[in-house]
Amino acid sequence: MVAYTEYTDQELSSLLQQGDHAAFTEIYNRYWRKIFVVAHKRLGDQEEAEGIVQDLFLNLWRKRESFRLTTGFQNYFAIALKFEILDVMRKWANVSKYENELSFTYTEADESMLRSADLEELRQKIQLTISALPEKCQLVFRLKHEQGYSQKQIAEELNISEKTVEAHLAKAKKQLRGKIGGLLELILFLCF
Incomplete structure (x- = not known):
């Protein structure tokens, strides 16, 4: 029997669609650290970076049955991470704007x-x-x-x-x- 560490991304993706927990674990083990490092570097916030990693993998598991991998998990996570980081930055910008408005509201x-x-x-x-x-x-x-x-x-x-x-x-x-x-x-x- 082939170890999951030897499977390609495409093979892991197929197993993931079938609900294979071990395949999901292998995908997580291969990519979580890379995603975390990039998120932490871009945001400078460890807690936010950890949250993004959790959200990406949670969404992958939730959508596993309809998930289709076209290029590889490296590209998939790079694109997904980009959008997650943009969402966090938008949220931060809105909070900052709200705080500025709030500070001018009080007389x-x-x-x-x-x-x-x-x-x-x-x-x-x-x-x-x-x-x-x-x-x-x-x-x-x-x-x-x-x-x-x-x-x-x-x-x-x-x-x-x-x-x-x-x-x-x-x-x-x-x-x-x-x-x-x-x-x-x-x-x-x-x-x-």
Whole structure:
């Protein structure tokens, strides 16, 4: 019997389409380090690079039955990695833009109101509002803001999709904005 390490990319691809776990493991072992090194070099962020590697292989496994390899896994991963890196950079650019907009949103009156506000009273109001949320929504919010989990970590911890995590966070923030007002992000930053 031929060892998986001796199979070509095309042979591994065929086995992958059949759901062969050992073929998938061989593909992972051959390429994960190369993908990680390139992602880390381009982004300068180890955690993001690890996340990209996981996402690429997870997507490959999910699409295994319809997956068709045309040239080789080296080319496939190079192209897929390029798009993943662009997505991360777009996300970073949007966050940076949002932070810049947020910094110009607050007026001196807002700052003086915050200085005079009793943070403990705000914390209590936030906790009451959070406690009134549905259980899963409350758990997602607490993991994000009290425990510092990323949305991806929350999704993995609770075995739900990242889109579901986003929906729970949006619902929680909507409720909090209704009770606290437009300075929610700044207040959350100060209170958590």
